[in-house]
Amino acid sequence: MFASRTPFRASDVVLRAAIVGLALATGYIHSTLGGLLFTLNALGYFTAAVAMVIPLALAVRFRWFIRLGLMGYAMTTIIAWAIQGPHFPLAYLAKGIEVALITLLAVDFARMDGNPVDVIKREITAFGSFVGGHGSAGAHA
Numbered sequence: 285m286f287a288s289r290t291p292f293r294a295s296d297v298v299l300r301a302a303i304v305g306l307a308l309a310t311g312y313i314h315s316t317l318g319g320l321l322f323t324l325n326a327l328g329y330f331t332a333a334v335a336m337v338i339p340l341a342l343a344v345r346f347r348w349f350i351r352l353g354l355m356g357y358a359m360t361t362i363i364a365w366a367i368q369g370p371h372f373p374l375a376y377l378a379k380g381i382e383v384a385l386i387t388l389l390a391v392d393f394a395r396m397d398g399n400p401v402d403v404i405k406r407e408i409t410a411f412g413s414f415v416g417g418h419g420s421a422g423a424h425a
Contacts, residue, residue, distance in 0.1 A: 299392050300336060306385040307333035307354065310361075313378045328357055348397040348407075355389045358382040 311329030314322045332354045335343055343350065362382055365375060397403050 296392075296395065299388060299395070303354075303385065303388050303392060304333045304336055306381050306388065307336070310358075310378050310381045310385065313374060313381070325361060332357060348393065348400075348403050351389050351393045351397070352400070355386050355393075358386050358389075 307329045311326040311333065313326075314329065315326035332350065335350045336347070336354070359382075362379055365379060369375075393400065
């Protein structure tokens with residue numbers, strides 16, 4: 285239940301390494317800009333990069349959620365930049381990295397998890413079973 289459904293292929297490792305590299309790259313760029321917002325953004329990217337590879341059972345089990353969260357994080361960063369700026373050359377590089385990151389995350393999600401709607405339905409069902417199983421055990425105690 286906590287292990288990967290399929291063994292990793294070399295292409296999976298390369299894809300995951302590219303995702304981590306892109307997250308670290310945009311995190312690094314944000315860390316060099318100064319200010320609390322940029323620093324927090326960098327910390328978010330660094331944390332997500334670690335979450336993408338840490339072999340912790342919880343992270344492995346919910347890697348699909350980490351992928352979706354990192355996609356949303358990158359999209360939010362892009363939208364906030366489009367609204368607020370600043371629009372200078374390094375910012376365009378960071379946004380290019382984030383677009384590539386989102387693309388690779390979508391590919392990784394499709395390869396490892398399949399259809400996002402099916403994944404969410406499966407997780408809701410699993411949660412219902414978990415709650416139902418514990419609820420009935422508590423009633424007998």
